[in-house]
Amino acid sequence: MPAASPYLLCVAPMMDWTDRHCRYFHRLLAPEVRLYTEMVTTGAVIHGDRERLLGFDPAERPVALQLGGSEPDELARAARIGAECGYDEINLNVGCPSDRVQKGRFGACLMKEPALVRDCLAAMRAAVDVPVTVKTRIGVDELEGEDFLLEFVDTVSESGIDTIIVHARKAWLQGLSPKENREIPPLAYEQVHALKRRFPELNVVLNGGIVTIEQALEQLEQVDGIMLGRAAYQNPWILAELSGALGLPSAGSRHAVVEAMQAYARLHIEGGGRLHHVGRHMLGLFHGQPGARSWRRMLSQNMHRADAGPELFFDALPE
Incomplete structure (x- = not known):
């Protein structure tokens, strides 16, 4: 290589x-x-x-x-x-x-x-x-x-x-x-x-x-x-x-990424944005993992709500 x-x-x-x-x-x-x-x-x-x-x-x-x-x-x-x-x-x-x-x-x-x-x-x-x-x-x-x-x-x-x-x-x-x-x-x-x-x-x-x-x-x-x-x-x-x-730095865990994205989404919402602007890109994060379907369903059904907040990311986490 x-x-x-x-x-x-x-x-x-x-x-x-x-x-x-x-x-x-x-x-x-x-x-x-x-x-x-x-x-x-x-x-x-x-x-x-x-x-x-x-x-x-x-x-x-x-x-x-x-x-x-x-x-x-x-x-x-x-x-x-x-x-x-x-x-x-x-x-x-x-x-x-x-x-x-x-x-x-x-x-x-x-x-x-x-x-x-x-x-x-x-x-x-x-x-x-x-x-x-x-x-x-x-x-x-x-x-x-x-x-x-x-x-x-x-x-x-x-x-x-x-x-x-x-x-x-x-x-x-x-x-x-x-x-x-x-x-x-x-x-x-x-x-x-x-x-x-x-x-x-x-x-x-x-x-x-x-x-x-x-x-x-x-x-x-x-x-x-x-x-x-x-x-x-x-x-x-x-x-x-x-x-x-490839020997390059990478994320330690999916849960750590979700935690970081929760903080990012909070700032986005405080600036006038909506949760789905961020969450729609995260639907595949647990692809192929146990609980992937429930993660996608929870986000898809709730992130477009006007009152949806970044805590939804934690609520949707697979068990």
Whole structure:
């Protein structure tokens, strides 16, 4: 396995999931995991409510801001704002296949314009001192295969980036929903392995389909890092287990995490928030354990109540 890098273990940016409360929770589980925001468009960063969109707890660091956009100047400006807000990395989304993203000419459709991706990344790098990275697929529509991926990265790497995160599935821009694009196109790990062999100087992080410790360790024999997506959300304790397997710090117990999240939720509620903003990310904490069903049921049935308080987390604990 390669020497530990900042990208050894990452949690993928996931729309509607990896908000600031989710990231705080994941940080408790795995103190050194690299966390990513949901994708934020350049327009939202430049013109929107920055505290709501970009605010985060310092405890989340290291945390990366993922941007969606295709105009180099706007991406540079948004990257600068993100760096000023304290983000440790700025990541460009070149993998999302949703219709909304396509209409904005960014996400996975940018794989069809590698020179533009290169120029966007170069502009971002010139604007900030923190690392700039890209998250992509192995192909898009009819553009696929190992040769295409290698040529794409060859062009993109001219920007000077040193890290690329690859979801090891191609994207179909027509005919498949974003959910189907995460499940139906077959995984092709060997293409990501070939990418690392062709570009040994790059940090290559593999994303897609990793759901067990054994799979993660096997992939780390071939690449520099792995990125967990749905597995980290649906079974978050895997982050603690995998951190331990990699010799990284990890949470001591689920109950200790619940205690810390109770204190966090109390502060959130005192600031005008609601318990379900925090609790919805914790439903999978006891996945596979005795009492997991009662934990989920107790939270699901009660955390949306207007008077729900952080003591609900203790009340829901499995016996």
